[in-house]
Amino acid sequence: MPPEAGAGIAYHQALNPAQLEAVRFGDGPLLVLAGAGSGKTRTLTYRVARLVEEGVDPRSILLLSFTRKASQEMLQRASLLLDARCRDVAGGTFHSFANATLRRYAAVIGFEQGFTIIDRGDAEDLIGIIRKEMDPPGDGRQLPRKSTLATIFSRAVNKQRPLEDVLYDDYGHFSDMVDTITTIREQYTRRKREHHFLDYDDLLIHLHLLLTEYEAVRQRLAAKYRYIMVDEYQDTNPIQADIVSLLADAHHNVMVVGDDAQSIYAFRGADYQNILDFPKRFQGTRIVKLEENYRSLQPILDFTNRLIESADAQYSKCLFTRRHGGLPPVLVMTAGENAQSRYVVREVARLRREGTSLDRMAILFRAGFHAFDLELELNRAGIPFKKVGGFKFTESAHIKDLLAHLRIVAAPDDQLSWRRVLGLIEKIGPKTADRIFAAVRAHSQGAGGLLSAPLKMKNQAKLQPLKDLIGALTDAPEAVARWGELVFSYYLPILRAKYDDHPRRQRDLEQLLAIMARYRHLDDFLSDMVLEPPSTAIEDGLAAAEPTAECLTLSTIHSAKGLEWDTVFILWALDGRFPSMRSMEDPDDLEEERRLMYVAATRAERELHFTCPVQIFDRATQSLLCDPSRFLDGIPENVLRRENYPDW
DNA sequence: TGCGGATCCCTTTTT
């Protein structure tokens, strides 16, 4: 490859030598170990542009990344560098890629009539139905709750381990119920088939199956995607790593990018061993390390290097920066949770006065509920914010209600949605709903069957409004927004009767209608609501009023991955919260918590604050939590300053 | 069969 083939793009000015090497790398396997803030996205972006510039068909490049937003942003930036051809690159998450591919080959795997993707909540509901039907164990003991069952099943898939082993290792107290639990899983699998449901894990399983069992399909896909790139490879699980290998097997043109020190998804089967083993999977892998950090000032890097030093990460990296100046991070002890919130509010206000935009600050935490108190204080202080992660918009009951009405039209076999829709009508519970569902299904006319199917029940009149709605939906031409409005006007009276806080929920629904207006096909909309749901709770803080105004970001650490801010606050740096009590038994879990703190701290460019509220009572262990996170132990004062919040 | 009330539990992270 001639060194300056791309005269149009100033590769030399924009990239350092290591980045340049990765960008210019020709065919074959490439592993890029990209430390935090080392220009990973930049490298991927330039490489996409470079390939396209050299004449590679953009549609033959597959870019798998962690969120759709991340891949869209990369392709957008590549388009700016080169031209609009870069938008044709195939990109998305593993799950959305699986969805698109499986829809294309649906007939091959026996889904001639298509399929419905179900989210975690739907999966739990289906498991719940089966669980209820099972005979109780008899010995007076309870079966695991449906959410636990869903976790167990998912873990077995994502770690590719037998159900029995997962039970024995992680749920020892349920291991004597292995037979019943196995039966529940068989039933669950059977019913998903019956109703044409695929859960998150099934998307990966079926894609994997498609690639292993149908050699012709695999060859077609391998021929189509001649360049494969995977971002955040350290967070892939065994199936995902296999999928990458199967796709790349024919040509070995595969570039994976990641950082073993930032692996934080072990709970869903991710194994950072994948990134360590990549060179073994692909003989002759070229390894490039990106070690210059462009994000943070030196004192922050001194701290984060120290934090990760004691971790058992395998690829050693030594991050350095040319950005000097600034103060060491600070650990602030506060007397309880509310003082923590007030400290953050005070500091945010100070920074704002000094000229830092709210957009450039973030508050990060381990779990969604850790920010509840802070949200109250921010509202009180009139500081607009948006919250990312934790509870999702699409998980709230009123959103699910509205979507369920659309789902019975799109997929009349969807028993879960029928139950939900019918259950909203007075005097109809699960039993009656199932009877009506069975009658409609036997009538085999789609959702419209409700209008003509013979029903044996007393209060037929109660069904009339729903019949009218379904009639109107099936009569109207496919116009997603119009259907949304029809359901909305039907549902509004139900919403008002059901919830005291209906004004807030109604605003959420209006937001949902606005999102719907962007879609042309109902199926696409419904799939996206499962695969890429809006990540922020829309009605949070004052941000909703003026979406364009600057606002503070509150985020779980998981959702903050890959992002950066001028100033970052990390809440609850309290031993027992972070790391959490439950992670303390298993050294691997504890290591993951450490990496999580590393990810959080490396988001900061200029200022980094830890807050540690003390004297917190932990109910699980009946103990008082008083010490800062063990990960901060032994870090000298010149690397991490310590302070007390004045109203101590 | 539906539904409201009482009592028990555990309480992360995401596609």
Place this chain on the structure above:
DNA sequence: GGGATCCGCA
């Protein structure tokens, strides 16, 4: 503080 479950009444 919210499920899941159980119980008693309509």
